[in-house]
Amino acid sequence: MSIAALDLDLDVFTGPFDLLLTLVLREEIDLFELQLADVVLAYLDHLESSGELDLESATEFIVLIAALLELKSRLLLSGEDEELLDLEPDEAAEELLAKMLDARRYRAAAGYLRELFAAEGGVRFRAAPLPEYLRRSTEEPTDDRSKIGQQDPAVLGESIGRLLHMPPAISLRHILVPRVSVVARLAHLRGLLRRGRFSFDEAVSGADRMTVAVTVFALLELYRRGEARWDQAENFGDISVHAVAEPLRVAG
Amino acid sequence: MTDSAEHAHTIEALLFLSTDPLSPRELADATQASEEAVAAALTQLAEEYAPGRRGLRLRELAGGYTFATDPASENAARRLFSRPRAFTLTPAQAETLAIVAYLQPISRPEISRIRGVSADSAATILLERGLIEESGRSQFGAVLYRTGTLFLKLFGLRTLDDLPDVARWDPTPEEQAELRDRLLRAGEARSGGGPGAIEE
Amino acid sequence: MTDSAEHAHTIEALLFLSTDPLSPRELADATQASEEAVAAALTQLAEEYAPGRRGLRLRELAGGYTFATDPASENAARRLFSRPRAFTLTPAQAETLAIVAYLQPISRPEISRIRGVSADSAATILLERGLIEESGRSQFGAVLYRTGTLFLKLFGLRTLDDLPDVARWDPTPEEQAELRDRLLRAGEARSGGGPGAIEE
Numbered sequence: 001m002s003i004a005a006l007d008l009d010l011d012v013f014t015g016p017f018d019l020l021l022t023l024v025l026r027e028e029i030d031l032f033e034l035q036l037a038d039v040v041l042a043y044l045d046h047l048e049s050s051g052e053l054d055l056e057s058a059t060e061f062i063v064l065i066a067a068l069l070e071l072k073s074r075l076l077l078s079g080e081d082e083e084l085l086d087l088e089p090d091e092a093a094e095e096l097l098a099k100m101l102d103a104r105r106y107r108a109a110a111g112y113l114r115e116l117f118a119a120e121g122g123v124r125f126r127a128a129p130l131p132e133y134l135r136r137s138t139e140e141p142t143d144d145r146s147k148i149g150q151q152d153p154a155v156l157g158e159s160i161g162r163l164l165h166m167p168p169a170i171s172l173r174h175i176l177v178p179r180v181s182v183v184a185r186l187a188h189l190r191g192l193l194r195r196g197r198f199s200f201d202e203a204v205s206g207a208d209r210m211t212v213a214v215t216v217f218a219l220l221e222l223y224r225r226g227e228a229r230w231d232q233a234e235n236f237g238d239i240s241v242h243a244v245a246e247p248l249r250v251a252g
Numbered sequence: 253m254t255d256s257a258e259h260a261h262t263i264e265a266l267l268f269l270s271t272d273p274l275s276p277r278e279l280a281d282a283t284q285a286s287e288e289a290v291a292a293a294l295t296q297l298a299e300e301y302a303p304g305r306r307g308l309r310l311r312e313l314a315g316g317y318t319f320a321t322d323p324a325s326e327n328a329a330r331r332l333f334s335r336p337r338a339f340t341l342t343p344a345q346a347e348t349l350a351i352v353a354y355l356q357p358i359s360r361p362e363i364s365r366i367r368g369v370s371a372d373s374a375a376t377i378l379l380e381r382g383l384i385e386e387s388g389r390s391q392f393g394a395v396l397y398r399t400g401t402l403f404l405k406l407f408g409l410r411t412l413d414d415l416p417d418v419a420r421w422d423p424t425p426e427e428q429a430e431l432r433d434r435l436l437r438a439g440e441a442r443s444g445g446g447p448g449a450i451e452e
Numbered sequence: 453m454t455d456s457a458e459h460a461h462t463i464e465a466l467l468f469l470s471t472d473p474l475s476p477r478e479l480a481d482a483t484q485a486s487e488e489a490v491a492a493a494l495t496q497l498a499e500e501y502a503p504g505r506r507g508l509r510l511r512e513l514a515g516g517y518t519f520a521t522d523p524a525s526e527n528a529a530r531r532l533f534s535r536p537r538a539f540t541l542t543p544a545q546a547e548t549l550a551i552v553a554y555l556q557p558i559s560r561p562e563i564s565r566i567r568g569v570s571a572d573s574a575a576t577i578l579l580e581r582g583l584i585e586e587s588g589r590s591q592f593g594a595v596l597y598r599t600g601t602l603f604l605k606l607f608g609l610r611t612l613d614d615l616p617d618v619a620r621w622d623p624t625p626e627e628q629a630e631l632r633d634r635l636l637r638a639g640e641a642r643s644g645g646g647p648g649a650i651e652e
Contacts, residue, residue: 108621109550122523159350161421264507265525282532307464325465332482343588
């Protein structure tokens with residue numbers, strides 16, 4: 001089954017996974033309100049009920065959920081932009097500073113507006129229809145065209161022309177095409193395992209974040225199949241992976 | 253300021269706000285005062301707003317009280333409100349009117365789909381001004397709209413065939429599809445309605 | 453009765469009839485008088501309707517003049533009309549409104565970019581309430597928004613120029629420098645971070 005068709009029943013959304021993704025990218029669903037953990041749980045339920053792990057669709061799922069997580073974490077980090085990642089730290093800091101100042105400025109302005117609004121509390125205006133003698137269509141045609149402001153039909157053609165413009169398409173290419181698959185990372189890890197033991201840092205050296213994420217998943221898969229175990233001496237420390245056949249000594 | 257002056261002020265404000273005449277009972281309930289107090293306040297207001305003293309008068313109508321303008325202001329009011337104003341279409345109204353003009357009869361939901369945002373307030377104003385009118389219902393029960401005689405007069409057209417050819421403003425004139433289909437496609441791409449906008 | 457008293461009465465009547473604030477120019481046209489005469493009449497009315505003197509006040513709002521109630525009558529008005537005078541403004545709506553007020557015309561994507569979160573539902577509610585309105589489209593086809601008369605009226609502003617300079621809410625140069633330092637340190641930490649950050 002393609003991951004796109006994975007049926008979800010969440011607080012904020014019910015429907016297939018690919019539609020959820022589309023709606024999130026178009027900001028019709030607020031990513032803040034979407035519990036990504038629920039999406040993961042729905043996927044795990046699906047895995048459990050289907051009883052088999054299709055590595056291709058697993059890859060697809062990880063890539064997509066990772067993309068959503070990245071998107072959400074960026075939103076949470078006060079609107080960091082993609083370009084920021086390619087900038088030098090000082091440039092990125094400047095850019096971020098400008099954004100933070102902007103956001104802060106208008107938050108303060110919003111507070112000011114709310115004060116104004118409250119100060120005007122209790123002031124009401126009259127909104128009654130005009131008396132009968134004044135209710136006459138103001139656009140009634142008269143002989144004197146200048147009085148009603150003759151309209152130019154070109155206005156209509158221009159409006160249609162503007163509406164015919166296709167907006168630039170939203171591209172999903174960068175996340176819908178996995179650059180890395182669980183299958184490939186499994187093969188990579190198995191190659192390393194032939195040595196009996198390897199370090200996770202080494203396995204993902206030079207890899208991008210997506211590859212690292214998929215490699216973690218491949219590692220979990222090796223563990224599930226009983227091919228490998230690992231240990232980690234300290235939090236955030238290197239993970240040492242070893243083949244299960246080898247007599248092992250687990251540290252920590 | 254005395255309590256009774258304040259009470260009269262409140263009643264003045266209520267009469268000013270209300271579209272319909274207010275009865276002494278309603279005024280007493282709203283101001284949490286006795287009907288006697290309301291009567292006293294109304295007497296005071298009737299004096300202050302006696303004919304000729306202000307631009308407004310306090311009138312007793314249909315068992316209630318209401319403010320009305322002094323007839324002396326009628327000519328000025330006519331000049332202000334009945335004067336044919338050089339009316340201008342807002343961009344939203346121009347878009348909505350153009351869609352109705354070229355695609356009539358057409359329903360509101362369809363207009364909104366083409367615009368990519370709601371067309372409700374624009375359509376309501378065009379209806380009020382008599383530039384568009386209802387024209388039956390679609391097979392799904394939505395009200396359909398068309399332009400009327402006033403539209404043709406305002407735009408100096410004899411018939412709808414005189415509408416300018418859109419080709420002049422068409423960004424992709426080589427496209428063969430019908431105008432309606434192309435507008436719907438572009439509109440859905442703008443609002444994110446259909447999968448057409450997503451490149452995969 | 454003098455002519456000038458009569459003129460003031462007529463203006464009083466016109467202000468009562470009109471839902472929107474009327475500019476001195478409109479009042480001069482309608483009453484066929486000079487703008488000086490209108491100014492004199494408005495000064496007289498402003499005195500007669502000064503705060504505390506009546507149940508109504510003459511207000512200068514949204515580029516013109518209009519009558520509004522004295523807030524002292526609000527409780528009675530609420531009882532009579534059994535609804536609050538207006539809506540409440542959530543922080544998200546206030547923020548969206550502030551961005552539109554200061555940066556108009558502006559599109560939804562731009563508002564969202566500044567806020568850091570989607571502004572769609574807030575913008576839709578502001579539109580429904582008439583606080584913001586459409587103002588054409590950007591070169592990419594996105595609908596642009598601006599504030600309208602109702603915004604100025606409800607917020608007690610004569611014009612948008614009455615809004616204070618946004619720069620007044622900027623942090624001091626010292627605070628900015630400190631913020632920059634902190635960001636720089638965070639940026640360096642991030643560019644030095646590797647895959648080691650992945651937890652088992």
